[in-house]
Amino acid sequence: MAQMNMIQAINSAMDVAMERDENVCVFGEDVGFYGGVFRATAGLQKKYGKRRAFDTPINEGGIIGVAVGMAAYGLKPVAEIQFADYIYPGLDQLVSEAARLRYRSAGEFTAPIVVRSPFGGGIFGGQTHSQSPESMFTHVSGIKTVIPSTPYDAKGLLIAAIEDPDPVVFFEPKRIYNGPFDGRYQEIVQPWSRHPASEVPEGHYVIPLGKAATVREGSDVTVLCYGTMVHVALGVVEREGYDAEVIDLRTLLPLDIEAIVASVKKTGRCLILHEATKTSGFGAELSALVQEHCFHHLEAPIVRVTGYDTPYPHSLEWAYFPGPIRLGEALKRVMED
Amino acid sequence: MAKQEARSNLPPLDLYVPEPKFRPGDDADFSDIVIPAAGETRRPDIADDHHTMRDLSYGLVRVLDGEGKAVGPWDPRLDAETLRKMLRAMALTRAYDQRMFRAQRQGKTSFYMKCLGEEAVAVAAAFALDRDDMCFPSYRQQGILIARDWPLLDMMNQVYSNKQDRLKGRQLPIMYSAKEGGFFSISGNLATQYPQAVGWAMASAAKGDTRIAATWCGEGSTAEGDFHSACIFASVYKAPVILNVVNNQWAISSFSGFAGGEATTFAARAVGYGIAGLRIDGNDALAVHAATQWAAERARTNQGPTIIEHFTYRTEGHSTSDDPSQYRSANEATDWPLGDPIARLKQHLVGLGEWDEERHAAMDLECAEQVKVATKQAEKFGILGHGLHQPLETMFEDVFAQMPWHLREQQAEMLAEYEVAKAKAKQGEA
Numbered sequence: 187m188a189q190m191n192m193i194q195a196i197n198s199a200m201d202v203a204m205e206r207d208e209n210v211c212v213f214g215e216d217v218g219f220y221g222g223v224f225r226a227t228a229g230l231q232k233k234y235g236k237r238r239a240f241d242t243p244i245n246e247g248g249i250i251g252v253a254v255g256m257a258a259y260g261l262k263p264v265a266e267i268q269f270a271d272y273i274y275p276g277l278d279q280l281v282s283e284a285a286r287l288r289y290r291s292a293g294e295f296t297a298p299i300v301v302r303s304p305f306g307g308g309i310f311g312g313q314t315h316s317q318s319p320e321s322m323f324t325h326v327s328g329i330k331t332v333i334p335s336t337p338y339d340a341k342g343l344l345i346a347a348i349e350d351p352d353p354v355v356f357f358e359p360k361r362i363y364n365g366p367f368d369g370r371y372q373e374i375v376q377p378w379s380r381h382p383a384s385e386v387p388e389g390h391y392v393i394p395l396g397k398a399a400t401v402r403e404g405s406d407v408t409v410l411c412y413g414t415m416v417h418v419a420l421g422v423v424e425r426e427g428y429d430a431e432v433i434d435l436r437t438l439l440p441l442d443i444e445a446i447v448a449s450v451k452k453t454g455r456c457l458i459l460h461e462a463t464k465t466s467g468f469g470a471e472l473s474a475l476v477q478e479h480c481f482h483h484l485e486a487p488i489v490r491v492t493g494y495d496t497p498y499p500h501s502l503e504w505a506y507f508p509g510p511i512r513l514g515e516a517l518k519r520v521m522e523d
Numbered sequence: 524m525a526k527q528e529a530r531s532n533l534p535p536l537d538l539y540v541p542e543p544k545f546r547p548g549d550d551a552d553f554s555d556i557v558i559p560a561a562g563e564t565r566r567p568d569i570a571d572d573h574h575t576m577r578d579l580s581y582g583l584v585r586v587l588d589g590e591g592k593a594v595g596p597w598d599p600r601l602d603a604e605t606l607r608k609m610l611r612a613m614a615l616t617r618a619y620d621q622r623m624f625r626a627q628r629q630g631k632t633s634f635y636m637k638c639l640g641e642e643a644v645a646v647a648a649a650f651a652l653d654r655d656d657m658c659f660p661s662y663r664q665q666g667i668l669i670a671r672d673w674p675l676l677d678m679m680n681q682v683y684s685n686k687q688d689r690l691k692g693r694q695l696p697i698m699y700s701a702k703e704g705g706f707f708s709i710s711g712n713l714a715t716q717y718p719q720a721v722g723w724a725m726a727s728a729a730k731g732d733t734r735i736a737a738t739w740c741g742e743g744s745t746a747e748g749d750f751h752s753a754c755i756f757a758s759v760y761k762a763p764v765i766l767n768v769v770n771n772q773w774a775i776s777s778f779s780g781f782a783g784g785e786a787t788t789f790a791a792r793a794v795g796y797g798i799a800g801l802r803i804d805g806n807d808a809l810a811v812h813a814a815t816q817w818a819a820e821r822a823r824t825n826q827g828p829t830i831i832e833h834f835t836y837r838t839e840g841h842s843t844s845d846d847p848s849q850y851r852s853a854n855e856a857t858d859w860p861l862g863d864p865i866a867r868l869k870q871h872l873v874g875l876g877e878w879d880e881e882r883h884a885a886m887d888l889e890c891a892e893q894v895k896v897a898t899k900q901a902e903k904f905g906i907l908g909h910g911l912h913q914p915l916e917t918m919f920e921d922v923f924a925q926m927p928w929h930l931r932e933q934q935a936e937m938l939a940e941y942e943v944a945k946a947k948a949k950q951g952e953a
Binding site for chain 2: 216218219220223236237241242244245247271272274275310312464465496497500501515
């Protein structure tokens with residue numbers, strides 16, 4: 187075991203995967219020599235050479251398209267898109283190509299690629315360095331969407347994603363790269379070293395895709411969340427004394443419906459928390475599924491706490507962010523009903 | 524998949540991955556960069572067919588020689604007053620950058636990007652364009668606004684996201700928008716402004732207007748698909764637009780080789796699209812002015828677009844977020860063979876007998892003072908993160924012209940949340 191923050195765990199996942207399988211390669215803007223603007227690929231070029239860890243032109247469609255082609259040859263490409271906000275020029279290659287290759291060739295060609303990308307706000311990045319576009323990818327048949335919330339999960343999930351036979355979009359909540367930020371922006375964030383999930387095995391392990399984690403057991407209300415919001419939820423629930431069950435989805439697609447249904451049937455109440463905009467956000471899908479599977483067990487309407495339906499503002503970042511106060515009020519509401 | 528058995532009679536393939544010549548610890552040596560003498564490059568007539576000027580995509584238009592003399596056919600023959608104004612706009616841009624960079628380091632804002640060493644690219648171009656020509660810049664052409672006498676105070680208010688920020692604190696610092704200054708809203712996504720500039724130019728042409736458009740992107744951004752989109756539309760419709768590529772050698776940590784710079788010049792992109800291309804010394808304000816004027820005349824007379832590659836050097840890091848000493852040689856900036864654009868224009872003016880050290884020093888002081896005064900005013904209106912500078916409800920404005928019900932609902936929710944926050948804060952005090 188070693189102590190790792192989230193960046194170190196993600197770096198370790200790629201290192202382990204590259205060590206075990208010479209077909210694994212990593213690339214993206216500033217990924218090679220510099221090791222990525224967040225340093226997630228630091229040291230990989232030195233260790234594995236520039237044929238397996240390299241910089242690319244600034245062309246996201248090219249990065250993802252090239253990954254598809256490399257995968258068609260038999261490599262296991264792990265491409266980095268520097269910020270999730272930059273992923274849109276790569277959408278055609280992801281949506282029309284990577285996601286459909288297995289289907290349209292009846293399994294003859296596949297695209298086992300991983301597209302890693304830091305996402306989410308809370309770093310005063312303005313509207314082009316703060317977005318949470320995850321729901322778009324779940325809407326496309328053929329892409330798996332994964333979002334870790336701790337160093338331990340990040341490493342196990344990323345190795346699983348790299349070993350997965352299908353394309354995976356792996357969104358990294360950059361606000362918690364260095365510590366489990368719980369939404370209280372005026373307080374100093376504790377480093378990961380004080381959190382048990384910073385104990386990470388140095389070697390190989392996987393956390394299977396499609397399995398949620400019940401990070402806190404409770405009986406009054408189920409909170410469904412992922413990424414940074416897991417820590418926001420845990421903080422509020424503990425401080426305000428709710429007997430809430432907090433489920434970290436970890437994989438949005440395929441979704442661990444069993445864990446969700448079992449929990450909501452137990453608690454009878456459901457609150458969904460994400461940073462992304464509300465309308466057509468992943469919360470809408472979760473809400474529909476909970477309603478379909480648990481209607482007769484629900485004691486109160488399902489509540490969504492999300493980012494507002496505006497671009498991510500720069501100076502009003504903390505008013506935008508669905509933080510402890512918004513969540514606290516929503517929890518009150520869902521328990522009163 | 525295991526690799527196929529190598530065919531015995533063929534050599535194995537090898538993947539080429541570019542590598543810059545110098546990395547941290549290396550002594551950068553630029554002696555292999557081919558720099559034609561100032562004045563050497565021919566200046567075709569603006570009516571000439573682009574086919575006849577392909578050589579200009581591979582050359583380097585230079586006007587100022589080593590002694591600061593303006594030589595050759597590209598000398599724009601500007602009067603001394605204009606030269607002094609241009610010099611001052613570059614010096615003011617530098618002073619402004621220096622102050623705002625420091626403000627970020629002092630925690631007064633979240634982010635900043637300097638254009639140190641690249642001042643001529645924006646300033647001299649702005650002097651050659653008409654005031655009502657439309658600019659679609661990248662995030663490193665603050666010099667356009669300064670050359671167009673845009674108030675520093677307004678720019679600083681944006682950088683601080685303060686009460687007087689016209690963009691309501693919504694944008695990352697330096698992502699200005701100044702419609703009255705002919706300056707399009709800056710995007711953080713790269714090269715998106717390129718096809719937009721072409722579209723503006725096409726509209727101007729379709730309407731029989733006389734205004735043209737100009738756009739800028741870094742050499743790294745020419746790799747984006749939007750660069751291609753812009754070139755093909757500009758070529759097909761002979762759009763009255765100037766496509767500037769600021770080749771400052773570095774895109775964060777990636778050298779120009781990752782944008783294709785090892786294989787050919789960036790101006791040579793023009794050849795493939797059948798449009799005019801010029802490669803120029805971007806640290807030579809007179810070359811920038813002359814090339815822009817030439818391209819503008821072509822555009823204004825329906826001769827179509829021009830790609831201008833400004834060969835320059837990014838003296839600072841990409842932004843306040845990176846440390847260039849981690850990825851490039853420390854002496855690159857000081858040893859850049861094309862010098863400093865401000866020093867070169869100054870030398871030229873001194874040589875003409877139109878400038879001297881005393882006046883230059885006085886100008887620098889004046890610029891510093893102007894920046895200082897504006898900073899004081901701007902900081903009175905607030906700095907980022909210290910107080911609420913925009914009314915919360917403004918967050919929901921301008922998503923649409925008319926606010927739909929769901930945003931009105933969310934707006935009300937947010938204001939209610941704020942009341943709770945205030946009450947909690949009060950409880951905490953009591």
